[in-house]
Amino acid sequence: xxxxxxxxxxxxxxxxxxxxxxxxxxxxxxxxxxxxxxxxxxxxxxxxxxxxxxxxxxxxxxxxxxxxxxxxxxxxxxxxxxxxxxxxxxxxxxxxxxxxxxxxxxxxxxxxxxxxxxxxxxxxxxxxxxxxxxxxxxxxxxxxxxxxxxxxxxxxxxxxxxxxxxxxxxxxxxxxxxxxxxxxxxxxxxxxxxxxxxxxxxxxxxxxxxxxxxxxxxxxxxxxxxxxxxxxxxxxxxxxxxxxxxxxxxxxxxxxxxxxxxxxxxxxxxxxxxxxxxxxxxxxxxxxxxxxxxxxxxxxxxxxxxxxxxxxxxxxxxxxxxxxxxxxxxxxxxxxxxxxxxxxxxxxxxxxxxxxxxxxxxxxxxxxxxxxxxxxxxx
Numbered sequence: 001x002x003x004x005x006x007x008x009x010x011x012x013x014x015x016x017x018x019x020x021x022x023x024x025x026x027x028x029x030x031x032x033x034x035x036x037x038x039x040x041x042x043x044x045x046x047x048x049x050x051x052x053x054x055x056x057x058x059x060x061x062x063x064x065x066x067x068x069x070x071x072x073x074x075x076x077x078x079x080x081x082x083x084x085x086x087x088x089x090x091x092x093x094x095x096x097x098x099x100x101x102x103x104x105x106x107x108x109x110x111x112x113x114x115x116x117x118x119x120x121x122x123x124x125x126x127x128x129x130x131x132x133x134x135x136x137x138x139x140x141x142x143x144x145x146x147x148x149x150x151x152x153x154x155x156x157x158x159x160x161x162x163x164x165x166x167x168x169x170x171x172x173x174x175x176x177x178x179x180x181x182x183x184x185x186x187x188x189x190x191x192x193x194x195x196x197x198x199x200x201x202x203x204x205x206x207x208x209x210x211x212x213x214x215x216x217x218x219x220x221x222x223x224x225x226x227x228x229x230x231x232x233x234x235x236x237x238x239x240x241x242x243x244x245x246x247x248x249x250x251x252x253x254x255x256x257x258x259x260x261x262x263x264x265x266x267x268x269x270x271x272x273x274x275x276x277x278x279x280x281x282x283x284x285x286x287x288x289x290x291x292x293x294x295x296x297x298x299x300x301x302x303x304x305x306x307x308x309x310x311x312x313x314x315x316x317x318x319x320x321x322x323x324x325x326x327x328x329x330x331x332x333x334x335x336x337x338x339x340x341x342x343x344x345x346x347x348x349x350x351x352x353x354x355x356x357x358x359x360x361x362x363x364x365x366x367x368x369x370x371x372x373x374x375x376x377x378x379x
Contacts, residue, residue, distance in 0.1 A: 038098055044118075046060070051085065074094065080094060090116075097143045115139075126140045135327060142306060142325075145267070145321035145323045148279065149278060158166070181245070182244050185352065187350075189272070189277055191207070195343070200229065201227050207225065207348060208225050211223075219356060224238060224351055226347065227349075229294060229305050241255045241267065260297065266269055291349050292306075292346045294309075
């Protein structure tokens with residue numbers, strides 16, 4: 001109250017209209033005091049992970065902002081992120097869904113109190129993690145997601161139990177991704193269309209093949225879109241049974257059964273140029289990436305498909321590319337599907353049907369030793 005009063009009497013050139021105007025401005029100033037106080041009390045996750053206290057805006061209390069931390073691997077030994085810079089850029093290889101024993105966790109969320117792109121503290125922190133009082137909120141992330149969603153994907157009641165994300169502090173050894181064998185799969189990224197522009201599963205296939213060819217991927221003609229309509233289910237369109245890997249060599253799914261069990265090994269959020277995609281969170285205008293699918297978690301047509309991809313005046317199910325749970329193919333609010341208006345733009349998931357498209361196969365494609373390149377799609 002004292003600080004709010006000092007700020008209030010320090011205002012100049014205010015044309016006070018009435019008591020309501022005074023109280024409205026006073027309440028706004030008191031809120032700013034509380035917000036500033038909360039910010040002063042926080043240690044940013046960024047600073048904690050580099051082994052210091054304080055805030056990023058104050059260089060974590062150092063002469064210059066520390067940057068050395070990571071890389072990290074999960075408790076199953078799989079690479080998680082190369083370093084702190086990669087985390088801030090949203091380049092997280094796999095979801096942090098495993099506990100300290102290497103077992104999948106039962107609850108799909110974790111408290112963080114952190115804004116994803118900066119590693120700075122967020123205001124909703126359950127009163128600095130001291131209260132589970134009804135009506136108080138905290139920010140957390142989804143343990144089945146990458147990009148920034150593993151850090152910040154929800155605001156929830158502090159009375160609810162959630163996990164914690166535990167990362168070893170300071171610099172560690174380099175993290176190396178050993179590419180897995182399998183056919184390539186990618187998210188179309190910058191190449192998006194409204195639902196009516198998809199027109200049909202076959203047209204979606206043609207889009208995927210064009211994207212692959214333009215990116216210089218081998219065997220571009222082997223790509224099919226993960227998409228359904230009223231006549232065919234996505235899972236029945238594939239002639240190849242896996243495995244599939246991303247362009248960074250990370251395994252996505254071992255086979256069709258693995259693809260449709262509600263849990264991918266890693267999300268499909270890497271485009272044909274190797275760029276990682278996902279929701280761009282605040283500050284600024286949130287941008288959420290989607291992929292048209294019309295398909296449920298079992299690989300069956302959901303019935304929401306822009307009326308067979310023919311109109312923008314309807315709805316269709318779409319997946320979230322940064323998620324490795326059921327949301328990868330059909331976005332939900334945690335329980336119920338959330339179809340997307342067909343007049344908006346979304347990408348596609350593109351799956352090669354030939355294991356020779358993988359990174360491991362590209363090195364020794366058919367005819368490599370003899371010089372016969374007739375089976376190659378690109379020079």
